[in-house]
Amino acid sequence: MGDDYVHRTAITCLEVTDEQRDLLEETISEWKRGCQLATDMAWGKCNAKSDVQPLAYNDVRECTDLGSQHAILATHQAAKAITGCIERKAKDKKVSKPTFTAPTVKYDTRTMTVFDDDTVSLSTTESRVRCDLALPDADNGYQRQYLDSDNWSVMESTLTVRDGDYLLHIGFRRPKTDTERNTAEDGTVLGVDLGIENLAVTSTASFFSGRELTHDLREFEKVRAGLQQTGTRSAHRTLEQSSGRELRYVRDVLHRASNAIVDEALRHECDVIVFENLTHIRDRTGASWGHRWAFRTLYEQVEYKAETEGISVKQVGSAHTSKRCAECGFTADENRSTRTNFRCVKCELETNADYNVAKNIGMRYVRRGQQSSRRTGDTQLALKSGTVTPSGGFTAYPDRFEAELTDKPLSQRANPSG
Known part of the structure; x- marks a missing residue:
């Protein structure tokens, strides 16, 4: 079944305090542990989200400090990684069990909320943090076409760290128009x-x-x-x-x-x-x-x-x-x-x-x-x-x-x- 939505991403810097930085760092660390644990358990057994989640969820919750929704997302990330390996193996390529080392963590609409005052609330291993989005002063900045539009909805996003800066890759989607339906996704x-x-x-x-x-x-x-x-x-x-x-x-x-x-x-x-x-x-x-x-x-x-x-x-x-x-x-x-x-x-x-x-x-x-x-x-x-x-x-x-x-x-x- 084709995707009836157009997907876009707006990369936005976050303004974080030292306390928020520590919480986010800990969340990223636990996220990587959770993804790896779920992958270790599912590797060679299953790769569908519906199978990996019940297999690994309880262990991810018990062995990490991730909240319930982030634990679910970690099992989904593991399923995605394993599926990629299976598809590669089908093309006679060598595969090895995925490892998670990148300083990133996934967020969805339950773990992240974007507010009209240009702030975002993010779940961490302890509590939610509310950070300012470092948006350009201009009203026509490229993030605005998504943030200020009723046509675009916030979806799964990724927080990543690069050179000490926290970059939030906010995912958006809108329904395809009639001419866009059943076409390959642009990007x-x-x-x-x-x-x-x-x-x-x-x-x-x-x-x-x-x-x-x-x-x-x-x-x-x-x-x-x-x-x-x-x-x-x-x-x-x-x-x-x-x-x-x-x-x-x-x-x-x-x-x-x-x-x-x-x-x-x-x-x-x-x-x-x-x-x-x-x-x-x-x-x-x-x-x-x-x-x-x-x-x-x-x-x-x-x-x-x-x-x-x-x-x-x-x-x-x-x-x-x-x-x-x-x-x-x-x-x-x-x-x-x-x-x-x-x-x-x-x-x-x-x-x-x-x-x-x-x-x-x-x-x-x-x-x-x-x-x-x-x-x-x-x-x-x-x-x-x-x-x-x-x-x-x-x-x-x-x-x-x-x-x-x-x-x-x-x-x-x-x-x-x-």
Whole structure:
């Protein structure tokens, strides 16, 4: 049965006192314990909410300080995570029991109340806390279109901690219009570019350096070539040992990078993570065999980790993404003069070349969605400072969620050159 609602999220900072901070920290800690306990009990037995809840609820209540409703939500979160693993296993992917380490906690309408005076009441392990929402002064701030509208209702939300700030991802929904019914859900897209200098760069301007990995892969290839040329039994044993160490090291690097990409998607409430098609990535990047294996492995790790969070992972064509200006759309060989620098000869935008590609990758998927009869055309690309649509509509994130003026369309920037 299809979902007859349109879902959106408004990211809002909270103003918290020291006492409230302590209560929220304790609640997050207990939430992670509750989710893990429910997962441990249900793993290998069941995955439906209706089965996990009666199986684990009493133990979650007895072994944690969570209230009754948060205990229920923890069992539901466990069910969701296990279901993601089952779906991945059905695609012949490796799976392992989910672990809960992220500093987050779920809220629903029973554990959270948003008031008209721009405050929110949140349940904790001891009592409710009432915090101010740090909303922008402008009456047309992007949160207002949801908070002040009778059409949007508050639904399940997520509280997360980042760099000491408490960010409440308030979920909203409204009934679909007749034209929106029976269409695929639109949402927010995170573009990701893979490369040599930077292992991965996102459309939200997160960079994951590839220099150390590149160096170590080259050193490994040198050692392997030397040992293979020697050809002795001792050299063969050394080669096997060296290969094992290198494989473990590279997998650890990719594990950390894939976690960071998924975390970036979660932080910006993205529904889709988009990469370029990996088929010809060696030709595009000059990648070695080791790099091609690393790119494929990184993609697969992001895919299965994102699926457990309800995020889709897609690929788009790679044609001209390195030569096209993500700001004005002008495409020319001269735009990318070096591997690392991009300068549009038309609008004179100067930016990191990989970052420009990441935005092009994400926007290509957004535009493709607009042309599909299954979508409503409301898909948007996540940038560092906000979200943007193909028509140039820009929605800024709330204050204190970081900002980067060069992400804004030319019409909204005082200096087009950034």
